[in-house]
Amino acid sequence: MALAQDIVRALKEMLPPAEFTALHEPSFVGGSEWDYVKECLDTGWVSSAGKFVDRFEEMLAHFTGVERAIAVVNGTVALSVALHLAGVEPGDEVIIPALTFVATANAVSHLGAVPHFADCEERTLGLDPEALAGYLDRISQMKGGECFNRASGRRIRAVVPMHIYGHPMDLKVLDQVCSQYSLVMVEDAAESLGSYYKGRHTGGFGLLGTLSFNGNKIITTGGGGAILTNNHELADAAKHLTTTAKLPHRWAFVHDQVGYNYRLPNLNAALGCAQLEKLNGFVEKKRALARRYEEAFAGVGGVSIFTEPADCRSNYWLNVLILDQGLESQLEPCLAATNDAGLMTRPAWELMHRLPMYESCPRMELPIAESLAARIINIPSSPQLAG
C-alpha cells in the first residue's frame, strides 16, 4: 500500500492539477486542423480522392526518411497488407513479440498465418534478437534457403519487431538474425513515429514498416495507418491492393485482383497533415515530460521510469513505470490507487499466448516478457502535460 501511495503522491506533485488525467489525449490546439478539415467540407473532397491523401503520404515519407508511404484506414490492415507483400502465405509462421498490442497478432492471423511468440529483453522492452537466434538454432531447419519450424513443419517467413511505447528495439542484431535465417523483417512501428534508432527513423529498417494514427497514438487522423517502404515496386503494389486494384482509366471500372477498400479518406488525411506539422513539437514535449518523470521518481523506492535504450532517440509515446522485481504483488494495488485518484494508468497488455485465440500458438520460453508484464505501469503521457 505504501508504494501505491508514494506513486500517487509523486504523480500528483508533478502533473498539472486536474480531477482526471487521461493516459493519452490527442491535441488539436494551435494548428491547421480546423482549416484543413474545413477545406475538405467546403470543396466536397471528403472521401476516396483529394489532395490531402497525396500530401499526407509525401509528408510521412519525408518525415520518416523512407522512399514511399501509403496511407490506409488503420494500423492493423497496414500490417496485414505489408506482411502479405513480404510474401507471408496462409500456413506460414511469423515471429512476433509476446509483449505487444493484440493488433500485431491479429494482422498475422487475418492472413491465415500463425503468430509465433518471442521473448523480449529488459534493455529495450522489445523482442530479444539474441534469444531469438539461440531459439531458432534449436527449433528450426533450413531447407532450400527457407526456414522451417521442425516441430510444426511450417515455414517461418517473417519477423515483426515492435517498438514498444515508442522505444526502438535492437534492430541491428535482429537484422543479422533475419539474414542468417532468411526471415523478412516487417516493422510494426505503430507506436514509434518520431523515434530513431542510431539516427535513422524506425519503420524504415524492414522490407516494409507500418504506422497507426489511432486516437491514442502520438498523432491521430481519427483512425488511420500507413505502410512504409523503400521499395517502389512494393509501394505501387500496396497502393494498388489497398485501393480496390483498379486499373487507371478515364472511365472504365476494370480491376485485376481481389483488392481491398483500405484507402484513408481525404478527410482523415487532412487531419493527419495538420497533426504531422506538429509532430516534432509533440516529441519535444513528451521527451521533456519523460525527464520530469525521471526526476519525480528518482527518490521513490521500488519503481523506476524506463528510459530510452542506448543509441536511440525515443518519442516516449507512453511513459513506463517498472516495479522492482519481487514487487509484482503491488501491481494491482498501484493500478487501483492511481485510477481511484483520477490518474489514469494501465498495465501492460495481456501477453499474447495467454489470450484464448492464441494460447496454442508456438512460442519460445518467455521469462522476461512474463516478468515485465507483471511489473509495467503506463502513466499519463499526453504532450499537454509537459506544460
Ligand SMILES: *Cc1c(COP(=O)(O)O)cnc(C)c1O
Ligand atoms: C495501435 C497499434 C497497432 C494498430 O492499431 P490500429 O488501431 O489498427 O490503427 C498495431 N500495433 C501496435 C503495437 C499498436 O500499438
